[in-house]
Amino acid sequence: MTDEELLRSFSQTLGDLLGTTDLELTLETLRSEVPGWDSFNYINFIVAIEIGHNVKFKVADVESFRNVGQIVSELQAMLA
Amino acid sequence: MSLNTLSQQLNSLDVESDDAFSKLANLANQAVDYLGAIQINRTIDRLVNKPNAVKLAVLSSATCDHLVPGIRLAALRRGLLIEIYCGQYGQYRHEIMQPPSSLRAFAPEYILLSLHADSLLGQISPASSPDEVDAILNLQVESLIQLWSQAKANFGVSVVQQSFLDTAPPLFGNLDRMQSASPFQRVQVLNQKLAEAAHREQTGLLDVSKASRQKGLTHWFDRARWLQAKMEIAPAAALDFGELMAQYLNAQLGKARKCLVLDLDNTLWGGVIGDDGLDGIILGQGTAVGEAHLFIQSYAKSLKERGIVLAVCSKNEEKIARAAFTDHPDMVLSLDDIAVFIANWQDKAVNLQTIATTLNIGLASLVFLDDNPAERERIRTALPMVAVPEVGDDPTYFVDVLAGQGYFEAATFTQEDMQRAAHYSANSKRQMSMETAVTIDDYLADLSMQMMHGPVSQLELPRATQLMAKTNQFNTTTRRYSQEEIAAFADDLSCISFQARLQDKFGDNGLVSVALLASSSADSKTLVIENWIMSCRVFGRNLEGAIMNLLVAQSLELGAEHLRAEFIPTAKNGVIENLFATLGFHLQSTSTTETQIWEISLADYQLIPTYISVKENT
Numbered sequence: 001m002t003d004e005e006l007l008r009s010f011s012q013t014l015g016d017l018l019g020t021t022d023l024e025l026t027l028e029t030l031r032s033e034v035p036g037w038d039s040f041n042y043i044n045f046i047v048a049i050e051i052g053h054n055v056k057f058k059v060a061d062v063e064s065f066r067n068v069g070q071i072v073s074e075l076q077a078m079l080a
Numbered sequence: 081m082s083l084n085t086l087s088q089q090l091n092s093l094d095v096e097s098d099d100a101f102s103k104l105a106n107l108a109n110q111a112v113d114y115l116g117a118i119q120i121n122r123t124i125d126r127l128v129n130k131p132n133a134v135k136l137a138v139l140s141s142a143t144c145d146h147l148v149p150g151i152r153l154a155a156l157r158r159g160l161l162i163e164i165y166c167g168q169y170g171q172y173r174h175e176i177m178q179p180p181s182s183l184r185a186f187a188p189e190y191i192l193l194s195l196h197a198d199s200l201l202g203q204i205s206p207a208s209s210p211d212e213v214d215a216i217l218n219l220q221v222e223s224l225i226q227l228w229s230q231a232k233a234n235f236g237v238s239v240v241q242q243s244f245l246d247t248a249p250p251l252f253g254n255l256d257r258m259q260s261a262s263p264f265q266r267v268q269v270l271n272q273k274l275a276e277a278a279h280r281e282q283t284g285l286l287d288v289s290k291a292s293r294q295k296g297l298t299h300w301f302d303r304a305r306w307l308q309a310k311m312e313i314a315p316a317a318a319l320d321f322g323e324l325m326a327q328y329l330n331a332q333l334g335k336a337r338k339c340l341v342l343d344l345d346n347t348l349w350g351g352v353i354g355d356d357g358l359d360g361i362i363l364g365q366g367t368a369v370g371e372a373h374l375f376i377q378s379y380a381k382s383l384k385e386r387g388i389v390l391a392v393c394s395k396n397e398e399k400i401a402r403a404a405f406t407d408h409p410d411m412v413l414s415l416d417d418i419a420v421f422i423a424n425w426q427d428k429a430v431n432l433q434t435i436a437t438t439l440n441i442g443l444a445s446l447v448f449l450d451d452n453p454a455e456r457e458r459i460r461t462a463l464p465m466v467a468v469p470e471v472g473d474d475p476t477y478f479v480d481v482l483a484g485q486g487y488f489e490a491a492t493f494t495q496e497d498m499q500r501a502a503h504y505s506a507n508s509k510r511q512m513s514m515e516t517a518v519t520i521d522d523y524l525a526d527l528s529m530q531m532m533h534g535p536v537s538q539l540e541l542p543r544a545t546q547l548m549a550k551t552n553q554f555n556t557t558t559r560r561y562s563q564e565e566i567a568a569f570a571d572d573l574s575c576i577s578f579q580a581r582l583q584d585k586f587g588d589n590g591l592v593s594v595a596l597l598a599s600s601s602a603d604s605k606t607l608v609i610e611n612w613i614m615s616c617r618v619f620g621r622n623l624e625g626a627i628m629n630l631l632v633a634q635s636l637e638l639g640a641e642h643l644r645a646e647f648i649p650t651a652k653n654g655v656i657e658n659l660f661a662t663l664g665f666h667l668q669s670t671s672t673t674e675t676q677i678w679e680i681s682l683a684d685y686q687l688i689p690t691y692i693s694v695k696e697n698t
Contacts, residue, residue, distance in 0.1 A: 016087050016115055019122050040145060043308055047315045048115040059304050 001079065003027065006072050013048050017041060027069030053079065086116050095126045101161070108156045114149075114315045117322070120156065121149035130161050134329060137165040137188035137237075139172035141199040142312040150322025158330045169310055170199075176231045190329065191237050192286060193227070196312045197244040197267045206251060208261040217266065221273045228283045238562055240284035240328065243271045245292060245312060247301045282542075282563055284328060288313070291324050294484075327486035333560075334550025337467055337487040338441055339504075340383055341432060343450035344394035344401055344423070347475065348380075348413065349373045354400055364410030372476045376449075377412035379479045388488050389419045389504045391435045393448070396423040419504040428455055429462035438508050440616045442552075442652070447487045451475060492546050499590060506586035524621060524691040527584040531626055534697030536570050536577040536594060544579055544594045547613060552652040554593075554614035554624075556645060556659070561596070561611070569596045569610075576607065576634050580627055582618050582692070592618045593627055597635070600644065606679075607635045609645040619655070625688035628663045632685045640682060644668075647676040663688070 001009075007025055015023040018036045031037045037045070046062055049055070049071070055078045065071050089107055093100060104127065108120055124130075136151070138144045148164045155162040165186040167175050172193060175183055200220040204213055228239045248263030250256055256264040271289050278285045292300040295317070302314035313321050330336060345352045350362030350369045364370045384390050390413070394401055401423035405415045415421065420438050422431045428450075436443050444465040450456055456468045467487050471478045536544045545563045552558065569577040576597035582589045592615040600606040609631070614624065635643055645660050661667070664686055665678035 012087075013115065016119050019119075040309065043305065043311075044114075044118065044146070044315070047305070051113055051115070051316065056304075059307055062304075062308060 001076075003069075003072055003076070006075060007068070009052075010049070010068060010072070013052065014045055017044055017048060025068045027067065027072060029068040030066070049075065055079070086110075086112065086119060090119055090123045093123065095123070096128045098129050100127050101130055101156075102159070105156050105159055108153055112153065112319070114318060117149035117153045117319055121152050124152055124156065124161070131159075133161040133163040134190070134333065135163050135165070135186060135188045136190045136192060136325075136329070137167065137175075137183060137186065138192045138194055139167035139175050140194040140312075141170050141172060142194065142196050142306075143169050143310045144194055146309075146311055146315050147194070147313060147318050147321055147325075150318035150320075151325045152322070153319065154322035154326035155329065158326055158335065160326065160330065160333070160335075162326075162329065173227065176227055176234065179234055188235055188237050190240060190332075191231050191235065192240045192242065192325065193224075193231075194242045194286075194312070195244070197246065197270065200244075201266050201270065204261055204266055206259070206261050206263075210260040213260045213266060213269075217270050217273055220270065221277050224274070225277055225281055228281055232562075232564065236562070236564070238284060238332065240286050241274065241278055242286040243274060243289040245288055245297075245301060247297065247303075247306075247312070284332070286324060286328055288321065288324065291320065292317075295320065323486070327489045331489040331491040332549060334491075334552065335444070336489050336491065336550075337388075337447045338445040339389040339391055339419075339435070339439060339447070340380060340482075340488075341391045341393050341435060341446055341448045342380060343452065343455065344392060344396060344404070346451040347373075347449060347478070348377055349404065349408075350475070353404055354396055358400075358403055358407055361404065361408070363408065369475070370410070372478075374410065374412060376475060376478050379483070381412050381417060383488060384417050386488075386490070386493065387499075389439060389441075390417055391420040391439070391446075392418050392422060393428055393431045393435060393450075394423045395425055395428070398423040419508050427458070427462075429459060432459065432463060432466060439504055440507070440619060447482070449478065449482060451478075491549065492542055499588070503587065503589055521691075527586075527621070527691065529582060529584045529621060529623075529692040530695060531580050531582050531623065531692050532695050532697055533578065533580040533627075533630060536566055536579045538567075540579050540591055541567060543591045547591060547615060548594055548611070551613040551615065552650070553616050553655045554612075554619065554659075555650075555653050556609065556612045556656065557648045558650050558653065559611045566594075566596065569598065572598070574599045574638065576631065576638070578627070578631060578634070580623070582621070582623060589615070589618055593623065595627065595631060597631065597643075599638075599640070603642075605639070605641040606644050607638065607640040607642070609643065612645070621692065622688070622690045623692060624659065624663065626690040626692040626694060629687055629690075630694065632682055636682055643680050643682060643685075645678045647678060649674055649676070 011023045011025045014025065015021060018041060031042060046057055050057065053075065055075065057074065061074055093103060104123060112120065138147060145166050148166060151164060152162050165183060165188060172195065201216065204216055224241065231237060231239050244267050246264055246267040250264065251262050252259050256262040259265055260269065275285055300314055300317040305311040305314050342348055350373055351360055353361050362370045363373050380390055402415065405411055405413065420435045422434060432443065432446060432448065436446060443463055447467045448459050449469065449471065459466050460468050469481050469485055471481045541563050544566055545561065548561055566577065569575045578595040579591055580593045582592050593613065595612040596610045597607045598610050600608050632643065645665060647660060649657065660678035665680045668677040668679050
């Protein structure tokens with residue numbers, strides 16, 4: 001999957017999670033820029049990605065992601 | 081079903097329509113993951129028209145917010161709306177001892193205590209002596225018991241305690257079970273002590289520990305989620321947790337299923353008896369398929385022994401079908417185990433209705449087990465209230481699918497339950513006896529009925545509470561009471577608590593009716609029937625007349641001059657809409673809420689003749 005495809009899928013997932021329509025995440029999006037994306041929903045988002053792609057993020061990575069792009073690239077590394 | 085599709089389905093739901101709740105319940109019946117549950121949970125809140133909610137507070141030593149969607153989804157699948165108050169992380173003691181105003185305002189009906197073992201057993205070390213371990217475990221259970229009674233006292237609720245999940249890795253290995261201080265064994269023993277205490281204290285048990293064995297600890301507990309968000313139940317298992325909780329509440333609300341309807345060919349045995357003959361069907365030791373069908377029969381037999389009624393509904397010649405039960409040496413089930421036996425060539429939907437009518441239970445009490453997908457589909461379409469497990473096409477797994485659905489979850493288990501299947505069996509014999517009796521009077525006189533009555537004492541309290549919780553047809557106000565509340569009627573000398581058992585020539589029907597009366601706050605000369613319920617097993621016997629005769633007599637003894645009754649119509653209690661008129665009461669008013677107020681002056685009461693002899697419990 002390309003980064004663009006993952007971004008679209010992430011946007012859909014986060015939109016479903018938060019109940020927001022037409023959410024458009026970019027590689028630079030920060031959690032603080034998305035209303036409702038608090039720490040609880042951050043974990044929920046990680047869970048949804050893990051279930052959706054059958055992967056498991058390292059706890060250290062989950063703590064260190066600074067923006068959506070870092071999640072995308074870690075997922076790409078795991079899917080590769 | 082992809083998430084996109086679920087999102088689209090949810091978005092296209094008209095949240096303002098009258099039947100949006102049942103439409104959403106249908107959507108909820110598809111396979112849904114954690115994210116899907118979150119979406120459905122949010123959609124529930126958007127509905128304009130909703131049924132009355134059951135209010136549950138989840139108080140926890142861990143994070144519980146992520147459990148909410150799963151519980152509400154599983155409840156929705158059962159047609160229940162649950163509103164949930166989620167306690168703050170680790171604040172459960174405070175929330176019970178000094179309830180915050182938000183919790184008070186929420187006014188829960190149920191409190192679930194979801195605690196993790198480490199919060200109670202942290203001070204035990206692997207080097208602790210057995211005595212030390214035992215003392216700590218006892219102390220912790222004692223403290224839980226106090227917490228339960230505090231919760232019951234502060235909120236008047238039913239309390240449910242979650243059993244403890246054993247999340248610790250092995251420490252001694254194979255020796256763990258022999259070391260009382262091992263992390264494994266301390267949780268084992270704690271759970272055992274917990275179950276005993278909960279049973280004694282009439283606190284509910286949500287047995288997460290037992291349920292987790294099905295999919296295993298790696299599914300239920302994810303250390304990453306524990307470290308990141310203090311979630312003891314992993315989000316992926318939140319849906320299983322929700323199913324467990326909804327099953328429990330469903331049973332508490334009297335909505336557990338009562339009757340298992342069994343198909344015969346390729347369900348109770350392999351092959352088609354009409355084609356293959358008695359010798360040709362596959363049943364019994366020696367072949368895997370024959371043993372699989374034996375297992376289905378044995379499980380059905382166990383259900384019957386715990387009070388679930390069995391019925392047969394088969395497309396067969398009746399004589400041939402019955403012959404298997406009487407003549408096949410490997411049959412586990414006998415004709416005596418089957419309360420209603422229907423083998424004919426009619427539509428099974430019609431036959432299921434006959435079964436429900438004969439047993440005098442609702443279609444929503446039936447579970448239909450059939451290997452034939454066409455028959456399953458027919459019933460799902462024609463009678464959506466009947467539960468039809470999707471058992472697949474391998475009889476090996478029929479029992480696992482059936483049991484996994486939790487249809488027959490028991491709220492309690494009493495002596496009466498053990499005898500219930502026998503009651504129903506006798507009942508269908510009564511039904512047949514009625515068909516042959518000349519007149520209804522002949523039939524009633526012939527039944528040799530005897531009623532034993534008295535106040536609701538400690539002895540009857542569990543059964544009386546259970547009966548009040550699950551009776552929907554003969555139920556004048558459909559108010560539900562806890563054991564404590566019913567006991568309060570018995571303790572108050574200005575109130576009447578009344579229970580009756582009924583025997584007849586076919587057997588003992590057990591405790592079948594409860595009435596609770598309290599004096600009117602406005603007029604001390606008026607007693608009000610707060611609620612009156614009667615088991616449908618004894619409908620049509622004029623037991624209500626015999627009971628009213630006694631209630632009038634007891635009311636006079638208390639110095640009352642009038643008896644007042646409320647009748648609150650529901651979708652299910654239409655069977656008694658003329659009850660109070662028949663008993664000689666006069667309709668006083670009908671308010672906008674449709675609650676009817678009925679009254680009778682005790683001086684005017686005409687004793688009702690019945691065929692029931694009356695005996696007071698001594």
